[in-house]
Amino acid sequence: MDSYSVYISVEGKLNETVRIAPSLSIQEIRSVFCAAADVSYETRDVVLKLYRPDGILVPIGPHIPPNSPETRYILQVKQDKYLPGASSEVKPVIDALDAVSALLGDALKLKDKVDKLKRHAHAGGFDGAVGTASVESAAHASKNIPAIRRVQQVGLRLEETVPKPDFSDEVKENLKHPTFDIWQWQEHEMAYLLEHMFVEFGLIELYKIDETKMRRFLQCVRCSYNNNPFHNFRHCFCVTQMMYGLLHVTGVHEKLTPLEKLVLLVACIGHDLDHPGFNNAYQINASTELSIIYNDISPLENHHAAVLFTILKSDETNILSNLSNSEYKEARKQIINCILATDMARHGELMAKFKGYAEAGFNYEDPAQRTLLIQMIVKCADISNEVRPQHVSEPWVDSLLEEFFTQSDREKAEGLPWAPFMDRQKVTKASAQVGFIGFVMIPLFELVSKVLPNMEEPVIQPIRRALDYYKSMTG
Numbered sequence: 001m002d003s004y005s006v007y008i009s010v011e012g013k014l015n016e017t018v019r020i021a022p023s024l025s026i027q028e029i030r031s032v033f034c035a036a037a038d039v040s041y042e043t044r045d046v047v048l049k050l051y052r053p054d055g056i057l058v059p060i061g062p063h064i065p066p067n068s069p070e071t072r073y074i075l076q077v078k079q080d081k082y083l084p085g086a087s088s089e090v091k092p093v094i095d096a097l098d099a100v101s102a103l104l105g106d107a108l109k110l111k112d113k114v115d116k117l118k119r120h121a122h123a124g125g126f127d128g129a130v131g132t133a134s135v136e137s138a139a140h141a142s143k144n145i146p147a148i149r150r151v152q153q154v155g156l157r158l159e160e161t162v163p164k165p166d167f168s169d170e171v172k173e174n175l176k177h178p179t180f181d182i183w184q185w186q187e188h189e190m191a192y193l194l195e196h197m198f199v200e201f202g203l204i205e206l207y208k209i210d211e212t213k214m215r216r217f218l219q220c221v222r223c224s225y226n227n228n229p230f231h232n233f234r235h236c237f238c239v240t241q242m243m244y245g246l247l248h249v250t251g252v253h254e255k256l257t258p259l260e261k262l263v264l265l266v267a268c269i270g271h272d273l274d275h276p277g278f279n280n281a282y283q284i285n286a287s288t289e290l291s292i293i294y295n296d297i298s299p300l301e302n303h304h305a306a307v308l309f310t311i312l313k314s315d316e317t318n319i320l321s322n323l324s325n326s327e328y329k330e331a332r333k334q335i336i337n338c339i340l341a342t343d344m345a346r347h348g349e350l351m352a353k354f355k356g357y358a359e360a361g362f363n364y365e366d367p368a369q370r371t372l373l374i375q376m377i378v379k380c381a382d383i384s385n386e387v388r389p390q391h392v393s394e395p396w397v398d399s400l401l402e403e404f405f406t407q408s409d410r411e412k413a414e415g416l417p418w419a420p421f422m423d424r425q426k427v428t429k430a431s432a433q434v435g436f437i438g439f440v441m442i443p444l445f446e447l448v449s450k451v452l453p454n455m456e457e458p459v460i461q462p463i464r465r466a467l468d469y470y471k472s473m474t475g
């Protein structure tokens, strides 16, 4: 198909004509629309919305339906801005974020205890140096962990509370599929779509979750994701939406208990909280505060779970406050299990265990097998970008490589070891994806499809198409 004109009106005022060729990449198509709207193009900060005259959203991709000057689409350009000043909703969120800071700052209180121990030990000839070093690092960490810096800035970063958008039935239905276009939504809209998932699973009613608490919780989560190229709030939304989509296309949501669905939602939402943009290998090799606090054992995943439960510890944002004690205990255990399972260092171990269960005939009656199943669903969702249509998934590869290259550049500059898959001299988009899809994604999704039905057409075939696409790029 040749290139064709698409007629648009920017924000309903300025008329423009853009030329679309199906050979353009999604980034090129977006940049053409940004140029028409006279805004600079940056994937992460700008959300483009294209509406038909009747108000229906048109997906921005290689197959925008042609129109005429009489049926112009309306282009809206949205930017997630953080306005100064606080609405009444903001204060409790700041309080909750303060709690994150206070909890991590608790490490400081340990210092007194260790100082006492040290005096005691010196009297007996014991050198307490090792203990002191780690506690000082923990104290140091409390000042340097990004969540705490953000707490100090949060007054400036929080957006005024925006009323809930009226999502159409079509949007609510699309949300249940892996084809959902995650680029069309601003951050507050993604937060409301997350809220909708709790509603749809009947969890708000069952667990008596207060609407205001839910919104504060999601706002607090949103503020506790960093603006990394890849590990940001939109990634959190993608993972949660894909988990929600997987439950629907496989029908497994009917086999899961409400508590398991609650666990899956909260775990996905919290799974990369406060990710610093540098992976566990960096944390460990650079002896960062996180690696010291967590003794090199999944430092990031432990931190994500700790930040999540700090947010949940504050009554203002505790969406689990009406669970019974035993339900809360179980939910907490399972959420932590799910988040810790996202450390790819444990990939082989979890795959082998699940393979054993799958080959023996998966037993839904066995609690250990159910736990592993929900961990595997979270793992699938976490690495699922290539399940999405190409125009949705491709920008994520650029973002991931940007984050990887920033890390390896820094490792080189700091004299630390770096991984070849993060090295800008060695990696291309195609080589990164051929390896990752072939060796990690396909084995994982095929294994899970031995237990969950109906994955072939909506989930596995798109992954195979992505593999073919990237293979064709390597020539």
Ligand SMILES: Nc1nc2c(ncn2[C@@H]2O[C@@H]3COP(=O)(O)O[C@H]3[C@H]2O)c(=O)[nH]1
Residues within 6 Å of the ligand: 342, 344, 382, 383, 384, 385, 386, 397, 400, 432, 433, 436
């Ligand atoms: N090359 C490549 N790596 C990915 C992709 N999706 C996820 N990953 C990696 O898998 C990891 C899963 O956990 P993280 O989100 O911490 O970091 C992720 C990336 O390192 C992808 O599409 N391509």
Ligand SMILES: [Mg+2]
Residues within 6 Å of the ligand: 271, 272, 300, 342
């Ligand atoms: Mg992670």
Ligand SMILES: [Zn+2]
Residues within 6 Å of the ligand: 235, 239, 271, 272, 382
């Ligand atoms: Zn993730």
